[in-house]
Amino acid sequence: MTITSVPEHITVLGAGILGAAAAHHLSRRGARVTVVDAQAPGYRSTTASFACVNGSAKIEPALAALNDRGVAEYHDISAALGDAAVRFTGQHFVATDPDSLRVAEQRVNAARARGYGGELVSGAAFREREPRLRLDTAAFAVAWFHADGWADPDAIRRHFLTGLQVQRRRATSITPTTSGRVRIDFDDGDSVDTDRVVNATGAGVADIRIPAARAARGTASSGFVVSVDTPVDLVSTVIRTPRLGIRPDGPNRALLHSHDVDGMITRGEATTHTAADVLVDRARRMFPDTGDIEIRRIAVGPRPTPPDGAPSVGARADVARYYELSAHSGVTLAPLLGRLLAEEIVTGTTDPLLAPFRPDRFREAL
Ligand SMILES: Cc1cc2nc3c(=O)[nH]c(=O)nc-3n(C[C@H](O)[C@H](O)[C@H](O)COP(=O)(O)OP(=O)(O)OC[C@H]3O[C@@H](n4cnc5c(N)ncnc54)[C@H](O)[C@@H]3O)c2cc1C
Structure with missing residues (x-):
């Protein structure tokens, strides 16, 4: 691969798994990278993810091909971080x-x-x-x-952020400047100029104002998972039934999730604690002979979903030096998309795999 230019300084907004992956790959390719995140760890989609690494849930050919490659990319993560970070259990x-x-x-x-x-x-x-x-x-x-499996998304996020500092601040707007740079404004009144900016703020992508540009907004429903301690390993694979998703979460631990219970939280029909009790009750019924199942962690977060449900990755023609990185199956896709976006930024060439997923498809007239 020919490196045509290395941007001097790139700011990655968002230190979830997608922003972390992009920052890691940009830094490896020689860019000076600053990572900025608005919140303390624990309030992001990545932390609340069921984190099933899979190609199987996708039917549409381009999206399925992307997810299959996303799963394949995890074999490198497995080689680097071992079994605790990713398991191909099926x-x-x-x-x-x-x-x-x-x-x-x-x-x-x-x-x-x-x-x-x-x-x-x-x-x-x-x-x-x-x-x-x-x-x-x-x-x-x-x-x-x-070929499916599961990952520990926070371990992978931390791995990608190794050697990078994360500044805690909230970006409010992004404006290309007349001197060929990009200005980022923050909610503390400060501004910085940078050579390029990656917007990987998950559910916050559309909240950062870009004057003189408009795009359709995605959605962000609530989702949550419950990690439980169990006397024995309940399952050895990822299992999805219409009422419960369950997967291993380390020795004597399992992770629980259900789309219909997520819906109860989104509609305000349950608090996270009552919803967690529903999930644990379902798990107890499914595993009646295994002793008690105790809640050890409940994590709630948004599920960032671009307007058509497919990822949004790459440059936008109407905003110079601006790149977007947002995806619904972001745990499966982060290692792959982070690498492909970094290659696009550094070399100026876009992998054909990303062609159907460009942010420009969401542009709207001003
Ligand atoms: C319940 C649930 C189950 C899921 N299951 C799966 C699954 O099985 N498989 C799968 O692949 N994916 C799954 N997902 C989706 C996956 O978790 C997300 O797609 C992925 O975590 C998104 O990562 P992200 O980095 O874009 O977002 P986040 O992890 O939310 O990170 C975005 C970061 O941006 C920061 N930020 C926001 N606004 C600003 C701002 N203005 N300035 C600076 N920083 C800002 C936030 O603080 C946050 O840290 C699931 C999600 C949920 C909620």
């Missing part, structure tokens, strides 16, 4: 009704067609792998994706 998707059966079949067919690997397995094969789990409804089908 994922079972359990269908217990006609809707989830349709999804299971779609995902298996799509994964097989592109060579990612997926199959429908028998209830007996599933029980053999996960002998402790009891379903209260008979499974219509179980889809198995051996």
Whole structure:
């Protein structure tokens, strides 16, 4: 790869897993990088993530190809950080009704067609792998994706931020200057000029004002996970049923998540503590013979989702020296997208994989 120019100074806004990955790869390519984050650790999407690293949940070909590459990129992380940071355990998707059966079949067919690997397995094969789990409804089908896994997103975030300082401040606006730089204003009244800026502020991406440019806003529903202590390892793989997602979270620990319980929080129908009790109750019913399941950590965060649900990565034609990095499956995609964006910034060339995911598709007339 030919390096045409190395920007003098790049400011990365947002120290979640996506911003951290971009900062790491920019720094490795010789840029002087400043990372800025508005909040103390613990109030971000990355910390509240179920963090299933997967290609299996995507059907649309370009997005599926991106996620498959995202999973492949995790093999480098695994080589560098070992088993505690990422595990390729495989994922079972359990269908217990006609809707989830349709999804299971779609995902298996799509994964097989592109060579990612997926199959429908028998209830007996599933029980053999996960002998402790009891379903209260008979499974219509179980889809198995051996290439999926899970990550510890905070460990990966910390790894990417190694050697980089994070300044705690909130950016409020970004303005290209007439002298060929970019001005960032902060809520403390201060401003800095930088050569380029990466907006990786997750749910905050559209809150940073860019005068003379307009784009559609994404959404950010609430999501949460509950980490539990368990007397034994409840599961050895990632398991998704319509009522509960559960995966290993280290020895004698599991992580719980459910989309319908996320919805209860978003709609204000439950507090995080009552919602956590719902999840733990579901887990106790699914694992009735394993002793007590105790809550050790509840994490709540936004789920940043660009307007069409697909990632938003790269430069914007209407804002000079500005780059965006935002994605819904951001844990799966961070190592890959951080690297590809850094290459784009440093070399000026865009990987074809990113072509469908450019921020320009959200531009609106002023
Ligand atoms: C419940 C749940 C389950 C999920 N499950 C999965 C999954 O299984 N697999 C998967 O791949 N993904 C999953 N995700 C999505 C994934 O976690 C996110 O896509 C990813 O963490 C986004 O990372 P990020 O760095 O963009 O955002 P964040 O982690 O939110 O980081 C953004 C950072 O920007 C900072 N910031 C915000 N505004 C400003 C500002 N104005 N100035 C400076 N800093 C600012 C914030 O403080 C924050 O630290 C899940 C998310 C949730 C909530």
